[in-house]
Amino acid sequence: MSSFTPDPCAGWVGGIDLGGTKIEAVLFDSALSRKTLRRRITPRDNYSDLLDALAEEVAWLRSQSGRPDLPVGIGVPGLINRQTGISVTANLPANGHPLAQDLAQKAGGKIVAANDCKCFTLSEANGGAGEGHxxxxxxxxxxxxxxxxxxxxxxxxxxxxxxxxxxxxxxxxxxxxxxxxxxxxxxxxxxxxxxxxxxxxxxxxxxxxxxxxxxxxxxxxxxxxxxxxxxxxxxxxxxxxxxxxxxxxxxxxxxxxxxxxxxxxxxxxxxxxxxxxxxxxxxxxxxxxxxxAFGDSSGSRGAALLAYGLTRKD
Ligand SMILES: [Zn+2]
Missing domain, CATH: 3.30.420.40 (ATPase, nucleotide binding domain)
Structure with a gap:
């Protein structure tokens, strides 16, 4: 049993897998089919460069979708405090920063972030290897x-x-x-x-x-x-x-x-x-x-499911 049911009215969503070495940005349609994708090296020197890179990926996803308000989810390798949005991440220069809030301020629109292992689980539980359980x-x-x-x-x-x-x-x-x-x-x-x-x-x-x-x-x-x-x-x-x-x-x-x-x-x-x-x-x-079922693709797919949750709250 799973909760994800494709909803044609919900529109497309973006999923970004933010890793310690690379960033993968993927555009999904409302049935969570992958439409397009691109990857880049993760800036590791400072938080400002990392935010700039993520904002560019959000802008690219929105231009590809034709929706300037496209919701975007991000999977982050670290813990995120839900009350403050502060990230605790050893492998990124985002440690101690409210990544999703800062990115939303920079890029606009709806942006949500969660731990990458949580994104993996969300993806595999919805249409993945855990489907039906x-x-x-x-x-x-x-x-x-x-x-x-x-x-x-x-x-x-x-x-x-x-x-x-x-x-x-x-x-x-x-x-x-x-x-x-x-x-x-x-x-x-x-x-x-x-x-x-x-x-x-x-x-x-x-x-x-x-x-x-x-x-x-x-x-x-x-x-x-x-x-x-x-x-x-x-x-x-x-x-x-x-x-x-x-x-x-x-x-x-x-x-x-x-x-x-x-x-x-x-x-x-x-x-x-x-x-x-x-x-x-x-x-x-x-x-x-x-x-x-999805392996490495589950990071961006799970992040997109987070964003899909945003569309359902519209
Ligand atoms: Zn330990």
Missing amino acids: EHVFGLILGTGLGGGYCLNGQLILGRNDLPGEVGHYGLPAYLVATHQLPLLPCGCGRVGCVETLISGTGIAQIAKTVTGIALSAEQVAADPSEPGNVKTLQIWSELTAELLHTIQLHLDPDCIVLGGGLSNIDEVDIILSKALDRIALPSVRRPAIVKP
Whole structure:
């Protein structure tokens, strides 16, 4: 079950995926079909240049659509305080700024922003790999580790937009002890968060513990039968299964859609399904664990769904 129903009266919308390295601007019609797209390098030196670049993309989307009031959604790699609009983002010069408000002031019209993992989940829950499920959890296994939660196609945001920020759960003590894994500092300021070992950069830490060499996730995945890589992936899947188990205990979703670079590991959906089966509580039904339908395109598509929400409030 999802909430998105194409509405020809709602008009077109723009979706911008703002990444640490590139900006992708996509124009969608009212059925969320992609009409046109362009990409550019993300300015990283200062906030003013970043705002200018985003304003140019908004103007381009509006010129392409013929609608000077085209609503535009933006997916941002960071947390956004809903009360103040202030962004907390380590990889952009927007940290501490109300990005959507400043951009709306500069470009005019309706602009909304949300965390990129939330955009991914919104996209996959509406017409994506989570379509047809009531409770959908999007889990991004990328450079970092994050996610989002949709109920009936709507994001659940809680008091602080935190649902889905599972990268900052603590690591399971028995696996840390069993495999003699390191307790590492996390970007959030705490020590021993699951993100430090389950993310793309985390796999390198596991590989370093197992083999003494910090192989990248791509290197490990490229040679999955090498004994050190077998052990690395086994430990990674055990840790990730514990995370999935914790998500199940909290939210009991019908479907978990995997995203990010690690979702490209061969048969990762099957590997994690089996790993969760080994540790799940007896007699509970496992959520469907699936690869994404839209992958990297979900960022701009989810951002467009945010903008689509703006059109429905007209
Ligand atoms: Zn953390």
